Every structure is written in structure tokens, then in C-alpha cells.
Amino acid sequence: MTIVLGIESSCDETGVGLVRLDGDGRLELLADEVASSVEQHARFGGVVPEVASRAHLEAMVPTMRRAFEVAGLKLSDVDAIAVTSGPGLAGALLVGVSAAKAYALSLGVPLYGANHLAGHVAADTLEHGPLPSPCLALLVSGGHSQLLRVDDLATRITEIGSTIDDAAGEAYDKVARVLGLPYPGGPPIDRAARRGNPRAIAFPRGLTGPRDAEYDFSFSGLKTAVARWVEARERDGEEVPLDDVAASFQEAVADVLTAKAVRAAERFDIGTMVVSGGVAANSRIKALAAERCAAAGITLRVPKPRLCTDNGAMVAALGAHLVAAGVEPSSLDLSATPGLPVSTVSV
Amino acid sequence: MLVLAVDTSTPAVTAGVLDLPADGPPTLLAERVTVDAKAHGELLTPHVRDALAAAGKALAEVDAVVCGTGPGPFTGLRAGMVTAAALGHALDRPVHPVCSLDAIAAEAPGDPLLVVTDARRREVYWAAYGPGGARTAGPDVVAPAELAGRLAELGVTRVAGARIFDFGLPVVGPEHPTPVGLVTAAAAVLRAGAEPGDLTPLYLRRPDAVEPGARKRVSRA
The missing domain is CATH 3.30.420.40 (ATPase, nucleotide binding domain)
Structure with missing residues (x-):
């Protein structure tokens, strides 16, 4: 039995997770504490890196204390530490990495610099158990939109496609602003969309032409198309049908994400798909993924929303997989790597 | 200890x-x-x-x-x-x-002292210390020229810290x-054995962030 501590600070959530790895390879989640600075960013309409970094420093030790209290564990119970070393915001990552190194030195336990994106995939194993090999992962969040082939969570992850401009979550934030909805844009657009008609407006599906990159995404053009459509209505003095715009925008995002993901699974003959990241909490993306996976005979796995968004539990889970796979720990001169590629699961 | x-x-x-x-x-x-x-x-x-x-x-x-x-x-x-x-x-x-x-001042006891470090963006962090070593002004962040204009008022006769501006004073300390x-x-x-004070960073500057104004239109008027 191994207790793994996970630390996450790549964006605006300070996350501390504790996971128990049992002898038979099963994981149990013991604590998942998150301190978010999202409200401090709301008035700026997006994450302000310096504001996020300041919040991480303030929240790190208190969040750590809460996690141990919830788990009923002592710091000395920890057998290994995993920390997000990238990708993410440089100044934000540095807070978590520096803290993790100090804890690892003090407790005399191995340290693993872990990939944030691999962590999102690992989050699902906390809820649904081990992943078959291979599986396909669709990661959608405010900072990432990627299709990954996961042969081994601890050692072998390959990028199949990614966004060439905005992440899906970024498009939600920008469209929310056009519609006068609050930041972050995902939840209010999802709520409005449920009242609207998804076929009311035919917004463009990015990179779906015959010569376009088959597994890459683009959401920048969609965002601009929504803004143009809304502005044209306003110019003509017509009322903007907010619910229909939200539903039609959301349909375009969900359509492209799930169509490309299912096509990739079929092309590479992969029978299981994991959808994770903050945007995976979106109701339409989940529903359309379920519908299309069922039609294609693909097993769909989506962690509960709490595990989809950034947290320390997913990093602890990835750390447990690294320990179980016998991966070499990181050195204490580990540093943050803002552009860490997903193929580097641990550093 | x-x-x-x-x-x-x-x-x-x-x-x-x-x-x-x-x-x-x-x-x-x-x-x-x-x-x-x-x-x-x-x-x-x-x-x-x-x-x-x-x-x-x-x-x-x-x-x-x-x-x-x-x-x-x-x-x-x-x-x-x-x-x-x-x-x-x-x-x-x-x-x-x-x-x-x-900490820099603690290693340069004696006459009134100015301590400066590099704050980047053409500014310095600074504080002034009296003959007993107690801090008498600062910490603050300013342009060197502004600090130079305050030296007489601060009464400092020596400078310690970053070797970037000596303000015409003898350089001492680390x-x-x-x-x-x-x-x-x-x-x-x-x-x-006193209870430690708050472990709060002395940023002295606000984060660079501006609240967005009205949204820019994407279509031509």
C-alpha cells in the first residue's frame, strides 16, 4: 500500500490530492482539496497569471493541511509525491513545483514531475478503474483541446490532434462575453443552450473540410462567426435570441469535438474513449459523445465534473500509476516546464 | 539553535x-x-x-x-x-x-544606511536604516532618480545592496x-521563541492586469 500526494498549480486552481495505491494496482481517492482563484479573475475576463500565482502561494499550505485533515493522514504517511511540472502558466507552476520539492526533501520521499494533461486522463482511473490499452482521450479545457492516444498512462501517450488556435474553453469564455454572460463562460452558456434551439443558426465547424487536418481543432473562426452574427442583429435593431445563439454555438463545438474523436477512435481501432478536462463537464458534449460512441460501439468514460476540472487528485492518480509502473523519480532540481509536451508523461 | x-x-x-x-x-x-x-x-x-x-x-x-x-x-x-x-x-x-x-542592512551596521536592490523596469526596491540599524523608511519601490532626490531628507551616508546605483555614496555590506x-x-x-509573523511577500506592486473595456466589434460598422 502506497500513499501518493498530488499537487496541482498549473492555472488558477491550487489542488492537493491524496490517493492510496493498493497492492493489486487499485486506486482509492482519500482527499481532493482545491482552492480556486477564479473569482479574482472574473472581472478581467480571463486568468491573470500574476493573480493566479499570488493565490497559489497563499493557498498552498492551507490546502495541504485541509487535504490531510480530510484523509485522516499525517504528512509522514506519504510514500511519494507527484506535482504538475507542465504544461501551464510558468509562475503558477513554479509555486507547486517548489512546494513539492520542499515536501519531498523534508519527508524523504521520491518526487515525480508529472504532466498535467496525462493527469486529466488519470483522473478517470480514480472513478472507473484501470484503462484498457490503447484508449483514446479527448481533453477539453480552458487551456487545452487535444486528442491523445494512450497506450500506457505512465509511459506512452501520443498526441493525435490539438487545437491550432483557441482552446474550446477559451471559445466559451469569448462567446459568453459577446452574449453578456459572466466568466467563466462554460456554465452560463450550457444553461442558456438547454433552453435554445441547437439548429437555429448554422455556425461553422472549423477544420472539417476535405483538405483540413483531420484530427486538429480550430475554434477561433467559430467565435468570430458568433460575434458577427450577434453584431448584425444588433445593427439591425433586432433582439438577439441568446438561448438559440448559445445552443447553436454549443452544438458546433460539441459536433466537431465528438465527430473528430469518434473518427480517430475508428481510424486507429480504439475501443475506449475518455473525455476529460473542465469542458467535459458540459452537458451537450457529454450527451453527443455518448450518442456517437454508442453508435460506433465505443465505450465512453467521463469522470464526474469534480474530477474533470483541475485538481490535485488527478496528479496523485498519475503519480500512483508512475509508482506502479516503476518509473524513475525526478531529481530535486526539477523545474517547471510551461510547454511540456504530452508525450513526456513524467520528467 | x-x-x-x-x-x-x-x-x-x-x-x-x-x-x-x-x-x-x-x-x-x-x-x-x-x-x-x-x-x-x-x-x-x-x-x-x-x-x-x-x-x-x-x-x-x-x-x-x-x-x-x-x-x-x-x-x-x-x-x-x-x-x-x-x-x-x-x-x-x-x-x-x-x-x-x-537582512542586507544587518550586515552593514554603523552610520545611516540606504539599501537598494534591483526591482527591474528601471526601478529599485529600497529602505533606509538609522545608526542603530532600525529601519527608518521603506521598503518601497521607486525610480532611482526619485530616490536620489530624497537622500538628504533620509540622511543616509552609505549604500548597500545591488551594485547598480551608488547615488555617489560609499558602497558597503553585501x-x-x-x-x-x-x-x-x-x-x-x-x-x-516568539510566534512568527505572517509569511507575506512584500510585492509592493499590483499585478499587471487591466479590466477589459467595451468589447471590440469584429465586423466593420
């Missing part, structure tokens, strides 16, 4: 292990210092480990941690502060904050906060 001192408020990545006797100045047992403004996150914990090894001490023997709280460039400063906070938590030892400029300076500045609090 065995004290671990860290500071990352300047380009120096500093860790030291010291003995603070009941009376008199601290004795430096070992220190590790690298001057590299980009390496704070990478090197501080290895420096702590290596300084302890060189001193022949284990982390568990440390009685207290002293941490420079700036002012200093934000990202590097946070690396030191979160490291100190985590060490204190993991070891269950107090972490005592020290203004990093005070360039960066040292382990000895940090522990000297915290000595009274350490000896009294």
Missing part, C-alpha cells in the same frame, strides 16, 4: 545553515548560493539539501526557518517563500519572515541578503 535561512528576493538563490547561540552573532555552518535570476525554482531545494549535508546536519535537527520576504521580483520571490512555508509545515517548525532589505544577515535580522525573535 539550528536555523535554516533561505532568500530568493534577488538574483541570488540562497540557502544557509547556522547556529544561533544564546548570545552573540550567528555562526554560519554552511551555505549554498548561486547567482542566477532564472534558477530560483530549480536550485533552492538542492541548495538546502547540500548546505545541510555540508554542515553535517539533518533537516529534522533544524529548530527554525528564516525566510526573506522581499521585496523582490515576484516569481523568484515566491519560489523561496513557498519552499520555506512547505519546509516549516513538513518539519513542524516556525518560519520567521524577514524583510530581505533588513550585494544580496546572506544567511548570516537573515538570521541576524531575526535573532531577537528567534531567541524570544
